[in-house]
Amino acid sequence: xxxxxxxxxxxxxxxxxxxxxxxxxxxxxxxxxxxxxxxxxxxxxxxxxxxxxxxxxxxxxxxxxxxxxxxxxxxxxxxxxxxxxxxxxxxxxxxxxxxxxxxxxxxxxxxxxxxxxxxxxxxxxxxxxxxxxxxxxxxxxxxxxxxxxxxxxxxxxxxxxxx
Numbered sequence: 001x002x003x004x005x006x007x008x009x010x011x012x013x014x015x016x017x018x019x020x021x022x023x024x025x026x027x028x029x030x031x032x033x034x035x036x037x038x039x040x041x042x043x044x045x046x047x048x049x050x051x052x053x054x055x056x057x058x059x060x061x062x063x064x065x066x067x068x069x070x071x072x073x074x075x076x077x078x079x080x081x082x083x084x085x086x087x088x089x090x091x092x093x094x095x096x097x098x099x100x101x102x103x104x105x106x107x108x109x110x111x112x113x114x115x116x117x118x119x120x121x122x123x124x125x126x127x128x129x130x131x132x133x134x135x136x137x138x139x140x141x142x143x144x145x146x147x148x149x150x151x152x153x154x155x156x157x158x159x160x161x162x163x
Contacts, residue, residue, distance in 0.1 A: 052121070060099075063095065064091060064095070065090075065091035065094045065095055065098075066091075067084070067087050067088065067091060070087045070090050070091050070094065071084075071087045074086070074087065074090060100139065101132065101135050101136060101139055102127070102132075102135070104135035104138055104139060105127050105131040105132045105134070105135035106124075106127070106131075107135075108131045108134045108135050108138070109124070109125075109127060109128075109131045112130070112131065112134075113125070
């Protein structure tokens with residue numbers, strides 16, 4: 001690194017220790033894999049994917065949450081309009097959340113309906129509602145982060161439950 005990329009604590013009145021200068025405005029594509037991976041490491045990781053892994057990765061990258069639906073739901077919950085950037089952020093969080101619930105639902109499916117074949121690449125049956133309900137119950141039990149879902153009672157309709 002050149003001196004333009006470093007600053008020292010000596011300037012701050014301390015010992016002569018160099019710290020890398022961080023540019024918070026620089027966009028990186030490595031956030032999906034974590035902050036510790038460089039661009040080259042991500043390229044190496046993606047190049048080593050099998051065809052099945054690459055298909056799942058591409059599907060994950062293409063999948064998105066409907067921004068108009070997110071805005072409509074957020075407007076109903078918050079009683080105020082939100083900007084497009086907030087809708088994109090909520091959509092991103094929702095995508096990660098849904099991934100966690102679906103991953104748990106697949107684990108529940110394996111426990112409730114063990115696969116007939118020992119081949120890990122045999123096709124799975126689709127998830128059923130009871131798998132998703134049990135995954136949601138486990139998520140609430142394990143994290144304890146889900147508040148009571150009574151916001152639907154404001155209109156006087158519904159039982160106030162999310163599921």
